[in-house]
Amino acid sequence: MSQVPSPHSLLLVEDHRDIAALIFEYFEKRGYTLDHAADAITGLHLAVSNTYDVIILDLRLPGMDGLSVCEKLRREARLTTPILMLTARDTLQDKVAGLEAGADDYLVKPFDLLELEARVRSLIRRHRAELTPEVLRVGDLSLDLGTQEVHRAGERLEISPTGKKILKLLMRASPNLVTRREIEREIWGDELPDSDTLRSHLYNLRKAVDKPFREPMICTVQSLGYRLIKPHAEQTENQP
Known part of the structure; x- marks a missing residue:
């Protein structure tokens, strides 16, 4: 069965090339458009220069960790785009730290791409509802x-x-x-x-x-x- 094209755009900030390639292949087949940054500085630049439906942000990045990137986007850039954080750390303390930094959701590696897409869609629905003038x-x-x-x-x-x-x-x-x-x-x-x-x-x-x-x-x-x-x-x- 053919996939219904999606108008959604994503920013993936992930330094692991194999993981990035898998995510790109999966979402592009489903009609998403994606930009990719392999380091924190490039990710910050893309996030504030373009409009995305969701930012998928890895916790461990060269130059600056994902928590710092998330905090800068929320507190300095005042960005409201939903942020889904990816990490290999699965302790409650790490999850709380990610949410406190401003992340909207948290997914632990390794993960199923179906679940990643489900969470992305959930964030998009929630964000669009919140963008209504209420x-x-x-x-x-x-x-x-x-x-x-x-x-x-x-x-x-x-x-x-x-x-x-x-x-x-x-x-x-x-x-x-x-x-x-x-x-x-x-x-x-x-x-x-x-x-x-x-x-x-x-x-x-x-x-x-x-x-x-x-x-x-x-x-x-x-x-x-x-x-x-x-x-x-x-x-x-x-x-x-």
Whole structure:
């Protein structure tokens, strides 16, 4: 059966020639267009100079590792293109480090090309949905899903990529409870971190969202999870 041509474009940053050749052959047969960089500097240049649907980024690269490349793309170039990180390291600590650097997904070598394509397609669908002009609002807090900018009371907040993912879950559910397990599975999948990892992310999120302001919005429901509520003053004003 012939493959349906895909309009999607990918950037592959991978220094292992055999792996790069296999990925190229597989995706080109399915109608994708690809650019390839065998080192970090070339990868950075291509990523900021062109538009891609997904960047497939190897963790170990000559000149600069994939974590540093990912951080530069997110924090310096402000690039929102989905990033799928490839690595031979399969520890939870490595996965958390990749996600914290701004990666959207993480695939351990060796991998099946069918799974790689499934993850690429999932990232494309998710990113296109987030590019729709949607802004989440709870009280004076807003999260623009297109630009990924967070504001409260007109002030821009600096929040990590993982913190924004948690905040998005809380805002979509507000004022209802989101359990710890729901947050962990959404962010880390089946590779659940230890309890201190989520606690650390919530601590940093609270520092950004609550600490600079008079009224907190992130509430802990003991032993269950978290809720995001409007400031008390605004709730009072909206009561009949």
